[in-house]
Amino acid sequence: MANDLATIDFGVTYTPTEIKINNQELLKDQVKKYADKYKGWSVITEESVDGDKLVRTDLNRMKKSFDDKRKEIKGEYNKPLKKFESQVKDMTSIIDDVLGPLDEGIKKIEENQRQERKENVLGLIAEIAAGYNIDPAEVQFDPKWTNKSITKKKLTDQITDSVKLLQRQHKAYEINKRLIEEHCKIKKIDPAGWIAQLSNERDAAEIIDSIDQFLIDQEKQKIAEQKLAEAEKAKQEALQQKIGGKVINTETGEVVDDKPSEYTVSIKLTGTQAGIIQAMQQVNRFKDSFEVSTEVIEKMSEV
Template identity: 40%
Template sequence: MANELSLPEYTIDYQLPVITINNFDQLKTAVEAYANKYQGMAVTASTEKESKSSRAELRKLKQALDDKRKEIRKKYAEPYQRFAAQIKDLEMTLDSSINPIDAGLKELEDQQRQLRLKHVNALIAEMAPNYHVEPGEVEIDPTWLNKTTTKKKVTEGIADVMGYIKKQHDDLEAGIKTITKYAQAYHIDPAGWIDQLKQGQDVNYLLQAIDNQVKLNKQKQQTLEAQAAEAQTHQIQQKGKTIDTNTGEVVSHSVSLKITATIPQMKLLRAFMDSNQIRYQRVGA
């Protein structure tokens, strides 16, 4: 029905404006004469007052010309402004019908887009188990919700995203295994290094960092051993206590503990005591 609507034939009468300055040649001659009169005028301390007066006269003439230009422009614009107002009034009449239709179409498009979103989410949930990923990990591409995007293209897009996410999972899992094995070989708790890996740090960088940490620990242990050896030169054992002969201070006690722990925990405990120069010995079987 919209195609049957048409406006009646109408024309607009207008004439191209003709703006003519009568006696233009005489006006131009007069302006040039004023300009030439003051051309090259020397401005000095002695002619300052005269120079300012001359400038004021020239500016007055210039302002008179500009005022006339503005007057003509205003009169020239008035017919167009009346015509433009009439056209705008007609357009507003049509807008009173166009705007509700626009709003309705937008609402319909939003509803259709939400329906497409529901279908995309259902497709993601269906495909996720095949890639061992969580549906919430998949960020929806806005183009998947376009009316012109086919289901085949959406499915391929989801598959690409899930494949990328799965690779990230596999890489992380492999990295965790590598870091864990490497750290445990040095009797180091891998948890902190794994946290850095999960935050995006490179595996090779972390392996080098572990090497550096082991080196620092070794240097620290050597320093502590040297300090302990030096301290032992002025220490004596009395009744289970170690006493510094220089200061009389009790620097250590011998304590017997019974510890119950898993083998991995025992290894961590032993590594801690070794790194902190805590002497210990096994008692019994």
């Protein structure tokens, strides 16, 4: 489409206006001499304050006269500029009325084109990922892949690199998983919760160290709880005495039931799968120490 405006000479006639202060040097010299008379005038006394006020009034009057003249000249100087700006804004507003819808239409077309390129990229991702047995959804999409400037070769190379990285991560995961499973088998614990902790930042070596430390801490806790339970039991037995066929607590005088009543409590655990599994392992490991039994009422389900 030809641009008719290109044939119009958009020249602007502009004649710089000279602003000149008559007898500037003489005036400046007189002002300086007047100001020098009072330069360093800092000692104000009760006797001089009335005269000092008069000096201040004269200086302010002189300053205001200069500033008033500046404002007067500036107002006149800006009149043609304001008129010119108004004329330019009037013409640009006419262009904006057309430019807005035009710009919006172009952006819409460009977005459609970008979306089409994205679909093509997704297709290429699916094609490359299939060759490496990788789920295309795992490939992190890079917005730069939809740029018009990117070549097909560069795009293919970058997607292939991403897919190969995922493949290496999968292989590393499987190796780490097997190592954890073997270690848990030796230690006779459920590996599920520990495998769930695998990530690109945490490998089998770190998790195996955590397993060993967990078992050490668990054993220490078990021994401590057993000792505590034994001490409490010994204390209670020391306070009990059989009198007339009944067991009496010598400290409180209460009759101790040889067969205490049993109670049932239901606890709902909410958390990650790994956390719940570890908690249940703890309960099962120490239940005998507290002479309690456990029963799964309802299988684990996702919240």
